[in-house]
Amino acid sequence: MVLNPVISKLAGKLVVLASASPRRMEILRNTGLRFEVVPSWFKETLDKEKFKAPYEYAVETAKHKALEVAKRMPLNHLKTPDVVIGADTIVAVDGTILEKPVDKNDAYRMLSRLSGKEHSVYTGVVIVLCHENENKSVDYRLIDFYEETKVKFADLSESMLWEYIDSGEPMDKAGGYGIQALGGMLVERVHGDFLNVVGFPLNHFCKQLDIVFNTSGLLLSQEILAHSETNVSSLASSRIQQPNPAAMTSPDTSAKSDLLKASCFHQTHGSQTSPSASPVHKVKKNGDNSKEDEHTWPLGNSCSTNPAAENTTAPSLSSREQLTEVIGTQREDNGPQKDDLQRIIELMDGFKASKALFTASRLGVFDLLQSRPELDAAQVAQEIKASVKGTQCLLDACVSLGLLRSRESSCQKRVYMNAALAQGFLLSDAPHSLGGYIQHCDQTVWPLFTHLECAVRDGTHQHEKAFGKKANDLFQDTLYNNQDIKLRFMSAMHSIAKVTGRAVATAFDLSRFKTACDLGGCTGALAHELTKAHPEMRVTVFDLPTVVEMSGRFSPQHSENRVSFLAGDFFEDELPKADLYILARILHDWPDEKVHVLLRRIADSCTSGSAVLIAETMLDGRKPHAALQSLNMLVQTEGMERRERQFADLLCQHGFGDVQVVHTGNFLDALIAFKM
Numbered sequence: 293m294v295l296n297p298v299i300s301k302l303a304g305k306l307v308v309l310a311s312a313s314p315r316r317m318e319i320l321r322n323t324g325l326r327f328e329v330v331p332s333w334f335k336e337t338l339d340k341e342k343f344k345a346p347y348e349y350a351v352e353t354a355k356h357k358a359l360e361v362a363k364r365m366p367l368n369h370l371k372t373p374d375v376v377i378g379a380d381t382i383v384a385v386d387g388t389i390l391e392k393p394v395d396k397n398d399a400y401r402m403l404s405r406l407s408g409k410e411h412s413v414y415t416g417v418v419i420v421l422c423h424e425n426e427n428k429s430v431d432y433r434l435i436d437f438y439e440e441t442k443v444k445f446a447d448l449s450e451s452m453l454w455e456y457i458d459s460g461e462p463m464d465k466a467g468g469y470g471i472q473a474l475g476g477m478l479v480e481r482v483h484g485d486f487l488n489v490v491g492f493p494l495n496h497f498c499k500q501l502d503i504v505f506n507t508s509g510l511l512l513s514q515e516i517l518a519h520s521e522t523n524v525s526s527l528a529s530s531r532i533q534q535p536n537p538a539a540m541t542s543p544d545t546s547a548k549s550d551l552l553k554a555s556c557f558h559q560t561h562g563s564q565t566s567p568s569a570s571p572v573h574k575v576k577k578n579g580d581n582s583k584e585d586e587h588t589w590p591l592g593n594s595c596s597t598n599p600a601a602e603n604t605t606a607p608s609l610s611s612r613e614q615l616t617e618v619i620g621t622q623r624e625d626n627g628p629q630k631d632d633l634q635r636i637i638e639l640m641d642g643f644k645a646s647k648a649l650f651t652a653s654r655l656g657v658f659d660l661l662q663s664r665p666e667l668d669a670a671q672v673a674q675e676i677k678a679s680v681k682g683t684q685c686l687l688d689a690c691v692s693l694g695l696l697r698s699r700e701s702s703c704q705k706r707v708y709m710n711a712a713l714a715q716g717f718l719l720s721d722a723p724h725s726l727g728g729y730i731q732h733c734d735q736t737v738w739p740l741f742t743h744l745e746c747a748v749r750d751g752t753h754q755h756e757k758a759f760g761k762k763a764n765d766l767f768q769d770t771l772y773n774n775q776d777i778k779l780r781f782m783s784a785m786h787s788i789a790k791v792t793g794r795a796v797a798t799a800f801d802l803s804r805f806k807t808a809c810d811l812g813g814c815t816g817a818l819a820h821e822l823t824k825a826h827p828e829m830r831v832t833v834f835d836l837p838t839v840v841e842m843s844g845r846f847s848p849q850h851s852e853n854r855v856s857f858l859a860g861d862f863f864e865d866e867l868p869k870a871d872l873y874i875l876a877r878i879l880h881d882w883p884d885e886k887v888h889v890l891l892r893r894i895a896d897s898c899t900s901g902s903a904v905l906i907a908e909t910m911l912d913g914r915k916p917h918a919a920l921q922s923l924n925m926l927v928q929t930e931g932m933e934r935r936e937r938q939f940a941d942l943l944c945q946h947g948f949g950d951v952q953v954v955h956t957g958n959f960l961d962a963l964i965a966f967k968m
């Protein structure tokens with residue numbers, strides 16, 4: 293749901309968030325805005341003494357971050373963005389600016405200063421509008437503003453301080469705290485925009501977009517900024533600041549800077565409504581003319597950081613000269629457009645990025661850097677028993693993908709540490725680790741995909757070509773045919789269920805159902821999420837004997853005794869009685885004829901008011917993940933991914949109706965249908 297019409301003005305534009313902040317990504321992503329992530333290489337080392345107010349420092353830093361990305365993309369990504377957004381969040385207390393702590397002691401120093409006091413959080417935001425003019429150079433128009441929020445901390449005891457610091461949360465946050473997480477326990481009062489403290493003043497941002505894109509008659513100087521030879525500071529000072537009469541407020545009193553500081557701007561007219569999924573919507577029967585077949589290939593979220601980055605200064609060559617150098621003189625003869633070429637390059641590089649992730653995961657790079665951060669390539673190579681040269685390449689590739697971060701150490705060595713993405717999903721012991729799934733993709737899916745052309749020609753899975761074994765029974769002869777492969781597959785399914793389980797378990801109000809049967813529920817990860825979300829529910833996981841015998845390895849320590857396991861084959865054996873039947877990533881394994889058999893068996897076991905809950909990656913003509921997942925099913929199984937309408941059609945043939953769908957925003961979408 294696009295809450296603010298102005299966000300839709302950006303639909304179809306190449307919008308780039310020049311930030312590595314996971315919180316900023318989440319805040320913007322939740323608006324439905326489509327954007328790429330290209331973290332800035334700008335080192336936040338501006339001299340704080342030169343600024344008369346803390347917010348000026350934040351705005352100037354945000355400007356450098358945004359412009360660095362705006363200037364780099366035509367060179368490194370071969371595409372000019374339309375809009376680049378930079379932001380910088382700082383904490384100011386007693387006239388001192390606090391940024392991210394460098395170590396635990398620094399975090400202690402910061403938090404001690406904040407204890408029992410009110411402080412200000414400023415986020416400076418800069419929107420850079422990039423416009424490629426007729427002579428192919430790029431003009432930059434800047435809109436900058438800041439937002440202030442006041443935060444009052446409680447009195448913090450020493451033990452609480454150190455307990456919080458030891459959680460690790462302070463280390464990548466300004467002021468050494470995260471108000472949206474554990475840090476919220478330190479806060480007594482907030483006065484102002486909460487999201488501004490988290491890292492992005494969304495409401496103010498939307499208001500600024502509204503001014504830029506909707507203000508009619510806003511006559512600003514048409515002074516065009518000199519393009520990229522100018523380095524950032526002189527560009528900023530040469531910028532003509534024209535207050536926007538429509539948005540003018542008394543600058544000295546407002547906690548917000550509503551001066552629209554842009555030398556000029558361009559009006560964008562017309563825009564498609566950005567695609568959005570309603571939270572819950574009914575699926576219409578046949579004939580539904582939903583837009584789900586619209587194909588607008590979304591821009592991937594590409595992260596790129598340059599490990600060797602120094603402070604950005606204008607390149608020795610002008611951007612245009614470099615650009616010509618990079619892609620030759622094709623532009624003169626109307627050769628391929630940069631954006632299209634970049635898109636093709638990104639697609640061609642996709643498998644290399646995947647294999648880099650798989651290899652780093654398999655070599656244990658992320659676990660190593662979690663236990664021992666800031667190792668250099670030689671030290672990592674020694675630990676993972678690999679060559680220094682190869683390790684260096686792999687680490688730098690992971691930095692470019694936003695999986696690792698790096699910096700220059702005190703002895704001029706480049707050292708590496710996990711980025712937030714790695715800490716969230718790539719550590720073996722992380723609650724939402726995708727390690728199992730990554731191993732499955734690397735060891736099973738990757739070999740199968742090398743035979744994709746055969747799969748497309750034959751319309752069948754490729755286990756025999758990939759592994760040299762005939763697979764009569766899809767699971768028994770392939771994924772379960774030996775302990776190691778079975779354990780790897782179960783681990784993969786477990787990691788997906790752990791990441792998606794809560795969203796599926798809470799997609800609908802299931803409080804009316806007291807018993808559920810999770811058909812093919814594998815390790816029970818989703819079952820446990822269901823019992824956590826629904827205290828009255830008991831769940832039976834019904835799966836093959838060979839799976840049930842190994843499920844114990846995956847049970848959580850303090851597992852609810854409302855989850856039980858029962859061995860059986862849902863195509864052959866009698867199904868356990870239940871009010872709710874669950875099919876999570878099951879139907880996509882099978883062709884329609886097998887799906888009908890299973891749905892008929894479920895329908896025969898249902899009583900009126902019973903329901904079936906389906907969790908799948910639903911095709912919608914837009915999400916690349918869903919379409920690629922369908923290829924995945926082609927090479928791996930006899931099945932496919934399906935659209936909402938296809939599920940509704942299959943279900944209504946077995947007496948299920950009132951179909952509702954929730955797009956959860958992660959791997960899986962949830963669908964519920966009731967026995968009529």
Ligand SMILES: Cc1cn([C@@H]2O[C@H](COP(=O)(O)OP(=O)(O)OP(=O)(O)O)[C@@H](O)[C@H]2O)c(=O)[nH]c1=O
Nearest residue numbers: 311312313315380381465466469470471489490491
């Ligand atoms: C006060 C506060 C800050 N933050 C985070 O602190 C970082 C500030 O650093 P930054 O330099 O502005 O951003 P970054 O994370 O270094 O990313 P980048 O934009 O690439 O510099 C941002 O992450 C913010 O969310 C929280 O998550 N919660 C809070 O309560």
